[in-house]
Amino acid sequence: MTIAVELNEITKSYGAFKAVDRFSLQVERGTVFGLLGPNGAGKTTLIKMLTTLMRPSSGDALVEGFSVLSAGKSVRRVIGVVPQENNLDRYLTARENLTLHARLHGMRPDAYNPRIDELLEMTGLAARQHDFPDTFSGGMQRRLVVARALVHEPRVLFLDEPTTGLDPQSRRALWEHIRGLRHAMTVFLTTHYMDEADALCDRIMIMDHGASLADGTAAQLKDAFSRAHVYELELRGDGQGYQELFAGLPFVRSVERSGSSFRLTLADEDSLKPLMDCLGGAEIRKICLKEPSLEDVFIALTGEKVRE
Amino acid sequence: MFRGALSIWGRDMLVLRRGILSELIAVIAYPLTLYLAFGFGLKGYISEVGGVPYPLFIAPGLISMTAVNAAFDESSWSMWFHRRVQHTIEEYRVTPITVYDIVIGKIFSGFTQGALKGAVVFLVIALCTPFRIDYSHLPAYLLCLSISSMTFSCLGTICGTVIDKPENIGRVQSVVIVPLIFMAGIFFPLSSYPAAVLPIIKLLPTTAVFEGARAALLLGYLPPQYLINLLLSASIAFALAVYTFNRKMAE
Numbered sequence: 001m002t003i004a005v006e007l008n009e010i011t012k013s014y015g016a017f018k019a020v021d022r023f024s025l026q027v028e029r030g031t032v033f034g035l036l037g038p039n040g041a042g043k044t045t046l047i048k049m050l051t052t053l054m055r056p057s058s059g060d061a062l063v064e065g066f067s068v069l070s071a072g073k074s075v076r077r078v079i080g081v082v083p084q085e086n087n088l089d090r091y092l093t094a095r096e097n098l099t100l101h102a103r104l105h106g107m108r109p110d111a112y113n114p115r116i117d118e119l120l121e122m123t124g125l126a127a128r129q130h131d132f133p134d135t136f137s138g139g140m141q142r143r144l145v146v147a148r149a150l151v152h153e154p155r156v157l158f159l160d161e162p163t164t165g166l167d168p169q170s171r172r173a174l175w176e177h178i179r180g181l182r183h184a185m186t187v188f189l190t191t192h193y194m195d196e197a198d199a200l201c202d203r204i205m206i207m208d209h210g211a212s213l214a215d216g217t218a219a220q221l222k223d224a225f226s227r228a229h230v231y232e233l234e235l236r237g238d239g240q241g242y243q244e245l246f247a248g249l250p251f252v253r254s255v256e257r258s259g260s261s262f263r264l265t266l267a268d269e270d271s272l273k274p275l276m277d278c279l280g281g282a283e284i285r286k287i288c289l290k291e292p293s294l295e296d297v298f299i300a301l302t303g304e305k306v307r308e
Numbered sequence: 309m310f311r312g313a314l315s316i317w318g319r320d321m322l323v324l325r326r327g328i329l330s331e332l333i334a335v336i337a338y339p340l341t342l343y344l345a346f347g348f349g350l351k352g353y354i355s356e357v358g359g360v361p362y363p364l365f366i367a368p369g370l371i372s373m374t375a376v377n378a379a380f381d382e383s384s385w386s387m388w389f390h391r392r393v394q395h396t397i398e399e400y401r402v403t404p405i406t407v408y409d410i411v412i413g414k415i416f417s418g419f420t421q422g423a424l425k426g427a428v429v430f431l432v433i434a435l436c437t438p439f440r441i442d443y444s445h446l447p448a449y450l451l452c453l454s455i456s457s458m459t460f461s462c463l464g465t466i467c468g469t470v471i472d473k474p475e476n477i478g479r480v481q482s483v484v485i486v487p488l489i490f491m492a493g494i495f496f497p498l499s500s501y502p503a504a505v506l507p508i509i510k511l512l513p514t515t516a517v518f519e520g521a522r523a524a525l526l527l528g529y530l531p532p533q534y535l536i537n538l539l540l541s542a543s544i545a546f547a548l549a550v551y552t553f554n555r556k557m558a559e
Binding site: 051052053055073074076077079081083085087088089090091092096100101103104105106148 | 311312315318319322326394395401402404558
């Protein structure tokens with residue numbers, strides 16, 4: 001396995017507060033890696049350290065073998081960055097934005113002009129290349145930021161919440177572009193959209209409070225969570241009195257009620273038979289195993305409380 | 309070396325080129341109004357200062373004032389805008405250039421704008437008024453104008469780097485820059501100051517800017533004490549600008 005991004009016990013502290021706490025990770029070259037977490041989990045801090053915008057308090061990270069501490073310039077040479085905000089230059093046209101980026105990477109016009117043509121074509125912006133970004137929709141601006149990050153053909157592309165604020169069509173269009181990059185380069189993205197992570201990522205890590213909580217493919221994470229045995233049960237009638245009954249059963253971990261529908265988390269698979277015994281003569285309309293979504297995994301790991 | 313600085317300077321010049329006409333009209337209007345109002349309005353009351361006709365006495369300072377104001381404005385607002393509004397500084401910082409490239413590029417943009425706008429005001433005053441000079445004095449004057457623009461560009465860069473609220477940049481201009489400019493004898497001779505204050509006034513970098521400019525344009529040489537003051541001010545301002553920007557980016 002060739003490692004594209006490696007973090008070794010990296011920490012970022014602000015006084016006593018640790019935004020990222022002894023975080024270690026290895027990302028294989030050519031994969032799409034997704035970092036999920038609620039607001040304030042430490043995702044952006046981590047990306048800022050990996051892109052040399054922020055210096056770690058301790059630990060180190062290697063990007064394509066270059067240390068963010070001692071070889072920042074070499075790191076920046078091999079990365080492309082799509083930040084959370086569209087930091088396009090509104091006084092330059094779309095093409096000029098890409099040209100400036102190429103020049104900052106030391107590219108010559110005979111190298112960057114065909115590359116820019118190709119990227120404008122790929123992102124569907126060729127017809128608008130001489131327009132200013134202020135006249136673009138949010139989705140077009142986002143595509144331009146992605147194109148800009150790709151001008152110098154980076155080996156690792158960092159995308160920090162790339163689809164935040166986009167409409168569903170623009171999101172899907174951007175997903176297509178990102179999918180197209182799979183295997184050509186390593187993609188490291190942060191998001192709090194579960195469907196995005198599910199659709200795009202080969203590997204997902206869920207983090208909160210600066211630390212990793214779970215790591216694997218979307219299927220692995222869902223599978224691990226499915227061992228919690230969540231069942232949806234719907235009774236005929238209003239289900240009055242059953243909440244107390246279920247809550248009192250030793251093998252029931254949690255009960256949620258909505259009218260005559262219940263969501264029960266059982267201790268294990270063997271709990272199903274005693275549950276049915278308890279229900280006795282109750283009229284059951286439906287009982288089924290609830291397949292967890294990635295969002296269920298995320299909520300179970302990071303909690304339901306809204307973050308500031 | 310400084311490839312990044314050149315690219316950033318190139319970007320700023322491209323943007324300047326696009327709006328050059330409207331920029332120049334705005335830049336020329338202010339000093340030209342002052343020249344006409346003071347130079348001609350007061351001509352009947354103040355015919356000469358130290359043997360120099362009053363319009364000629366104020367002209368070098370007005371041209372320099374345009375240059376240093378333009379250098380300060382461009383550097384401060386541009387740095388602030390790129391850092392706080394467009395966040396383009398962040399885009400520059402994820403490319404393989406150094407923070408020195410960014411700050412030097414921005415300082416040179418301010419310097420270029422200052423020197424360019426000063427030169428245009430000079431041309432307009434020369435074309436539209438009876439103001440005439442000995443053109444062999446021009447190299448000394450341009451040297452003075454360049455160092456002054458560089459100093460004010462560095463000061464503007466420092467303000468744009470450390471100030472987050474835009475209104476505070478305006479306050480620095482009103483409370484620091486404008487008094488420093490007007491105290492330095494653009495419109496009156498330094499001999500008007502009380503003897504006790506004069507040594508302090510002569511140490512001001514703006515005195516070197518305006519008195520130096522006047523001497524250079526009218527006499528053809530830059531007095532050594534002003535040249536040293538200008539070079540020292542520019543060097544200190546440059547070092548401070550680079551240090552401040554580097555420190556801010558490391559935060």
